[in-house]
Amino acid sequence: MDCTRSYWNGRKAVHRRTMMKGAGYCDSDIKTKPHIGVANTYMEGSPGTAHLRTLVEKIKQGIWAAGGIPVEFGVPATCGNVANGAEELKYEQAARDIVAASIEFVAKVHRFDGLVTVASCDNIIAGCYLAMARLNIPTLCVTGGSMTAGIYKGQKMVQAQLDVAVLGGESEEVLLELEEHVCPSFGACPSMGTANTMQMTGEIINFVVPGTGTLPSTDNLKLRRSKEAGEMIVEMTKADRKPSDLITRETLMNAIAFAMATAASTNIVLHLIAIANELGIKITLDDFDHYASKLPCIVGVIPSGPYTVVDFHYAGGALTVMKMIESQIYTNVPTMDGRTWKELLANVEAKSSDIIRTLADPLFKEPGLKILKGNLSPTGSIVRPTGVPAEMKQFSGKARVFSSDLDSFAAIERGEIVAGDVIVIRYEGCVGAPGMTELMVTTDALIAHGLHKSVGLISDARFSGFNYGAIVGHVTPEAAKGGLIALIEEGDIISVDTVQGTINLDVPENIIAERRKKWVCPPPKVKTGLLALYAKNCRTADEGGAMQPWLDDETN
Known part of the structure; x- marks a missing residue:
């Protein structure tokens, strides 16, 4: 790294140095020290982000101590639970691209030598990772950690349980x-939602310092590790260790293996593929399917078990999982500090527990994620087998068709959905929503009304990592792109087999052909603003769902 480059030195850089000096930086620091951007996703309105300023101060202390200069800047952030049950939830997926573009914009203008992102939640941390891959400068992420579980009448309680209770007839009191x-407490909701999935996966893809991704927000070790991360990014910057040096196809395959073993949020499929795209690495649903046939789930974190991510951390966390599946991963790939995974895992003592088991004694015989294909989704859809009730591993039933989460939810509340039905929610994919809605109220209502063991759900939308049941998402091609899901009619028979990995519409081909002749794509639900921009520029769900239209140019 050349800290004396002309961008900050010489006559042509006077105006830049003036701005930095006006902000309080000294001349020698500006000219000679590594400039480290600190992208802070702090936001007062969520426990997942409201504590990040404290971590950032420690990170900046570490950067100064190691001989760099930190330049903190803000990044837009929200909490997905705020929009739960509202149309605004469709912004979540598009927000990933806004976060990435915001970090890219500031980092490019300031030509940072290195970058630290600080994030906790859902698509916000995924957006940080997307930017980190795109910028390809020395970078790491400090996670906000997980909150502790609440205690109500002596029992552990997490946010997902409250969501169901709201719909289950509990009193106002x-x-x-x-x-x-x-x-x-502060931190991400302590289940295996998207937030914690991405925090711990960051360790596997060399964006988060090993052993720190799931450190609870309440553990003050997080403060010390944050300062050390500030020191580490300066060392990484001086050594010019970039994402392209640390993330190979094998690294991403390790992350897929980790997802299977942990029953990660289904959203990890979108995020890993999008990150790979930024690095010019090809990852497909077939890669996920490959590991689904090899690795069972060995982690019992909510909703695949009774334990929280805080429990998971103190049982050994991500490194213990990697040790347990060491025989199935690539161990010759690098870690952030220059060691290989083989060298790193040599120092990990993994003990089997009810929270993290061995491959020989898994919690489930099934993988944490499964790709389903068939005439309804020839390019692939996704289910979390560990969340599917035994009665619904294979199901077949009559289609009940809706065009939004809220419409489906209303039908459940009216008592119109009965055992044996298969709910179809369509035109809620990347283009149709637009933004790929995260279905929440329908899935929660099925549980609240005791229907999750007798009613299936398929959709071109996606789900929260909180959700469980016989729910299949990411159906591609989506309805707005003319996928077969758009041609389903009330009463059609839909068959899903989460064991064999199939999803089919049991309607004769000649009838499907007649329906296709008559099909007309509905007009866009949103015609202006961010969501309209997203719909015109996003990849399909099986390609990561990010605004990466330049990939078309690269393949032509």
């Missing part, structure tokens, strides 16, 4: 009590 207890 009980709900108020739950509100007071369910989020007792």
